[in-house]
Amino acid sequence: MTDTWYGEPEPQHQKLTTAGYLRAIARAIPLIVLVFGGLVILLLVRLIERPLNGARRPVTPFITQFVCRNAFVLLGITFKSIGQPMSGPGAVVANHASWLDIFALNARKRIYFVSKSEVAGWPGIGWLARATGTVFIKRDRRDVGAQIAVFRERLAAGHKLLFFPEGTSTDGLQVLPFKPTLFAAFFDPQLRENLQIQPVTVQYHAPDGEDARFYGWWGDMAFGPHLLTTLAARKQGAVTVIYHAPVRVADYADRKQLAKAMEAKVRSGLAEHRSA
Template structure:
């Protein structure tokens, strides 16, 4: 299990005002209906899609993209994309600042997250992750070959896999050092010669007048308190997703070199 990043403690959140609670209700109720209504539709269609298409998912990921794009709108978080979209077979790596990254990155394309195993048991987020095809893994080198087989199966089904090499979320003001364990899986099982990895930088801009770390989720923060803070905010912020040119696994000698190149690309657009 990866240690949680703590860094500097966040400033205490001020009490939510009556206007803030009104914002929570006006945003939160439609958001819950959208997310759980979309989940119900997703699961229903998956009952048809699974026997007909197996590992391939030609329909249900479109629901995920629709739900996540509109969830960001309901939360007042503007989404901005830069860089060409990566459409080939491969994986995506990104820096990790918040639980919001799940909505943000799902809103940009049809992708499947690679997540630490314990996320599967988290309330709400775990349910959504399982339903949308998340690959749950243990970050353990001894299981690299097994995980490579899982990756190979999913990639051959046309899935783009996304993972956070930092292994934990931060305050959004930095990129933490990339852990290299998962990169080893891309050198096994025949993946090395065909696989490309796209580095992605996610940058949050806080609402006017708020702490620059407003959207970061780190240390001992709880999910419930953080989402209430986001919903209560009267003005929205912005998140920019910077897509970098993909790198080919075959061009690197080992996982450490590949991880270093991806980390450098992600850092290159992180302006904080």
């Protein structure tokens, strides 16, 4: 059984013109330099940082944040954030709509993604994920014990762990039911009393005249064509990241109640911002 969300058929974009390809190239070259140049610097700094600080990363997250923030500048996509990211270690949960989420959620605050184990083997994306400290887990209740051990270690190191509880990406116009499985680890006795979770809503605004789902990447959509279409856009749109107030895990009876509360908050942010 797959968790992949398909929804309605993907939007049909106009065939790229010569001008579109030229725009894509003009944006792609500096973006590649930024991303992979930043990766090289990060790996070099990590050679010194890791022996001195172990799991703690006092320097390299700033490199990731710099890359992600400036990626939107090079793409021409307007980035905006509302609200205040929480301070201190904890968990962050957000809706998932696009590969652009990686840049959007890292641009304002330094976080570490929690991703399914399969992502580690993806060419390009997997390498970047491992280098930036992504936590890879298996989506299986039998592995909850191992997940708790990893979460304890990373939270003790001061990390903010980011989860996509929908379990898949959507077209960006909706929020799917949050799966309570991942929330089970937060109710571990050593985590529950002191752990805070912050719900975050990511809202994409399509370029003028384009389908509202322009930036959404879901179902069986191939990464390459979607990236090319994004790079070739004559005018770009915007992305807004909304930080809601964090909550204490101890204030909720169980994982299902917590999952529903976080889902409602993220969904309300999407609905309110779309209507505005």
